[in-house]
Amino acid sequence: MTxxxxxxxxxxxxxxxxxxxxxxxxxxxxARKTGGVFVLRIEDTDRERSTDxxxxxxxxxxxxxxxxxxxxxxxxxxxxxxxxxxAERLLAAGKAYRCFCTKEELDAQRAEAERHKSAFRxxxxxxxxxxDEVRARLERGVPFTLRLVMPDEELAWDDAVHxxxxxxxRDLDDFVILRSDGSPIYNMAVVxxxxxxxxxxxxxxxxxxxxxxxxxxIYRALGAEPPVFAHVPMINGPDGKKLSKRxxxxxxxxxQDKGILPAAMRNxxxxxxxxxGGDREILSERELIELFSLEGIQKKSAVFDVTKLEWMNGEYxxxxxxxxxxxxxxxxxxxxxxxPRGRDLRPIIxxxxxxxxxxxxxxxxVAVRLDAxxxxxxxxxxxxxxxxxxxxxxxxxxxxxxxxALPPSxxxxxxxxxxxxxxxxxxxxxxxxxxxxxxxxxxxxxxSEPVNELLVVVGRDESLARLGAFRxxx
RNA sequence: GGCCCCAUCGUCUAACGGUUAGGACACCACUCUUUCAAGGUGGGAACAGGGGUUCGACUCCCCUUGGGGCUACCA
Numbered sequence: 001m002t003x004x005x006x007x008x009x010x011x012x013x014x015x016x017x018x019x020x021x022x023x024x025x026x027x028x029x030x031a032r033k034t035g036g037v038f039v040l041r042i043e044d045t046d047r048e049r050s051t052d053x054x055x056x057x058x059x060x061x062x063x064x065x066x067x068x069x070x071x072x073x074x075x076x077x078x079x080x081x082x083x084x085x086x087a088e089r090l091l092a093a094g095k096a097y098r099c100f101c102t103k104e105e106l107d108a109q110r111a112e113a114e115r116h117k118s119a120f121r122x123x124x125x126x127x128x129x130x131x132d133e134v135r136a137r138l139e140r141g142v143p144f145t146l147r148l149v150m151p152d153e154e155l156a157w158d159d160a161v162h163x164x165x166x167x168x169x170r171d172l173d174d175f176v177i178l179r180s181d182g183s184p185i186y187n188m189a190v191v192x193x194x195x196x197x198x199x200x201x202x203x204x205x206x207x208x209x210x211x212x213x214x215x216x217x218i219y220r221a222l223g224a225e226p227p228v229f230a231h232v233p234m235i236n237g238p239d240g241k242k243l244s245k246r247x248x249x250x251x252x253x254x255x256q257d258k259g260i261l262p263a264a265m266r267n268x269x270x271x272x273x274x275x276x277g278g279d280r281e282i283l284s285e286r287e288l289i290e291l292f293s294l295e296g297i298q299k300k301s302a303v304f305d306v307t308k309l310e311w312m313n314g315e316y317x318x319x320x321x322x323x324x325x326x327x328x329x330x331x332x333x334x335x336x337x338x339x340p341r342g343r344d345l346r347p348i349i350x351x352x353x354x355x356x357x358x359x360x361x362x363x364x365x366v367a368v369r370l371d372a373x374x375x376x377x378x379x380x381x382x383x384x385x386x387x388x389x390x391x392x393x394x395x396x397x398x399x400x401x402x403x404x405a406l407p408p409s410x411x412x413x414x415x416x417x418x419x420x421x422x423x424x425x426x427x428x429x430x431x432x433x434x435x436x437x438x439x440x441x442x443x444x445x446x447x448s449e450p451v452n453e454l455l456v457v458v459g460r461d462e463s464l465a466r467l468g469a470f471r472x473x474x
Numbered sequence: 475g476g477c478c479c480c481a482u483c484g485u486c487u488a489a490c491g492g493u494u495a496g497g498a499c500a501c502c503a504c505u506c507u508u509u510c511a512a513g514g515u516g517g518g519a520a521c522a523g524g525g526g527u528u529c530g531a532c533u534c535c536c537c538u539u540g541g542g543g544c545u546a547c548c549a
Contacts, residue, residue, distance in 0.1 A: 010549095118475060162479070183547085210477075240541070318512085
C-alpha cells in the first residue's frame with residue numbers, strides 16, 4: 001500500500017468558509033495520520049468569479065488553522081490543455097460525442113419539461129447524428145460541446161463514510177464535459193486532475209455525492225481506477241438550513257477577527273461531524289492526528305454552534321500564557337484606539353483571560369481597565385443597579401469615602417480588602433453588597449477579578465475618579 | 475417532478491443486539507470563596523412514527539413522515 005494522496009480543492013470564488021475549512025482539516029488530518037501527502041489545488045476555472053484576493057484569503061485561512069500542504073498550490077486553470085486532451089481522447093474513443101445543440105434550444109426544452117413537471121433529460125439527439133452530417137456541420141463551423149456517453153450501467157462505490165452508494169447510468173444525463181469554447185466543465189477538470197495528481201482518497205462535502213457517479217463514468221471511460229470517496233456531511237446554521245450570511249459569521253477570517261484561537265477553531269471543527277468515540281472534547285493537534293479516522297465521521301449534517309466554539313475557545317484561553325496573548329491583544333487595542341502607555345499588560349491579561357471567551361473580550365476588558373471612556377454598563381450590571389436602587393448609590397458612597405481616606409501607601413490588595421471589610425462590617429452589610437457596586441462603577445460589568453485587586457490595577461486616582469463620576473452620572 | 479443522502483436531549487455527540495440510553499455546550503438550582511469568574515454537586519431534556527427479524531432492538535431489514543443535496547456550455 002503506497003502512501004495516500006489527498007487534496008483540498010477550493011474554488012476562489014469566495015472566502016474560506018467554515019465548511020471548506022473543515023473539509024480541508026479532515027483531509028489534512030487523514031494525510032498526517034497515514035503519512036500521506038496533502039495537495040492543495042485551487043479550482044479557478046470559473047474565470048468570472050475567481051479572484052486572486054480570494055485565493056490569498058483561502059491560503060491565509062489554512063495557514064492560520066495550521067493546515068500545511070505538501071504540494072501546490074496548483075492552479076486548475078493552468079491545466080486546461082490536459083483537461084481538453086483527456087476530453088478529446090474520450091471523443092476519439094467513442095466515449096464522448098459532439099453536441100451541436102445551442103444553449104437556447106436546451107434552455108427551451110428544460111423550461112418545457114419544467115412546465116409539465118417532468119424530469120428534463122437531454123434527448124441525446126446529437127449522439128445519433130450520422131457521420132456525414134457531423135462533418136457537414138463541422139465544415140460550416142457550427143459550434144459544439146462535447147458530451148459524455150453515459151453508460152446504461154450501475155455507477156456505485158463504497159463510500160468511506162456512507163457505505164455503498166449506487167446510481168443508475170440511465171438516470172443520468174449525457175452531460176457536457178467540454179464547452180463550445182473548448183474549456184472543460186468542472187467534473188471533467190476534477191477527474192483529469194485527480195488522475196494526474198494520483199489522488200487516492202477524495203474527501204469532500206456531501207453535496208458532491210451526486211457528482212460522483214458522473215465522475216466515476218469519466219474514470220471508467222478514461223480507463224482509470226477511481227479513488228476512494230469519503231463524503232463528509234454539511235455544516236448547517238441553527239435553523240438546520242445551509243450555513244449562510246444571515247446566520248452570522250461563516251468565513252474563518254471572521255472568527256479570527258472575533259478573537260478565536262486557531263487551536264480552538266481546529267479542535268471545534270474537527271469535532272463537528274467527527275468523533276474519536278467516547279467523551280473526549282479538548283484535543284491537541286497531536287491527539288487529533290493520532291485519533292483521526294474516516295470511520296469516525298458522522299453521516300448526519302451538523303449545526304454550527306458558536307456558543308460552544310466560544311466555550312472551547314475560553315478553555316484554550318485559560319491555558320495560554322499571557323506572553324502569547326500579548327501581541328494579539330496589543331493589536332486589538334490599537335484597532336480600538338487605546339494606548340497602553342508603555343504599561344506591562346501581561347498581569348492584567350493574566351487575570352482577565354480566565355474570565356474571557358475570546359481575545360476580543362480580553363482586549364475589551366484590558367481597555368476598560370486602562371481607559372475610563374471604555375466603561376459601559378452591560379445588561380447584568382444595569383439590572384443590578386436598578387435592583388439595588390438607592391442602596392447601590394449608598395454603598396458606593398460609603399466605599400468611596402473609606403477608600404478616599406486611605407493613604408496612597410495603603411493602595412495595595414491587602415489593605416484595600418481590610419478597609420472594605422471594615423466598611424461592610426461597620427454598616428452591617430455583606431461584603432458583596434459593598435464590592436459589587438465598586439466593580440460595576442469601575443468596569444461597567446458584574447464580572448471581574450477580586451475588587452481589591454481591580455482597584456490596584458485601575459490605580460488610586462483613576463479608581464476614585466470613576467467612583468465619583470459614576471455617582472454624579474447616577 | 476426525478477435521482478441520491480440523512481434521522482439519539484435545543485445543539486455537538488457516545489452506544490457498533492442485552493446500559494437506569496453516557497458525556498459536552500446551553501439553561502436552572504445548590505455549593506465553595508465574608509467580593510467576580512472558574513470550580514464542585516444536582517436537575518429538567520433524546521432513541522421521528524409504524525411494521526418486521528430476533529429470546530432480546532437506539533443498533534439489522536422494509537414502509538411512512540420529516541430534513542437536506544443535486545438536477546447548467548457554475549464550481
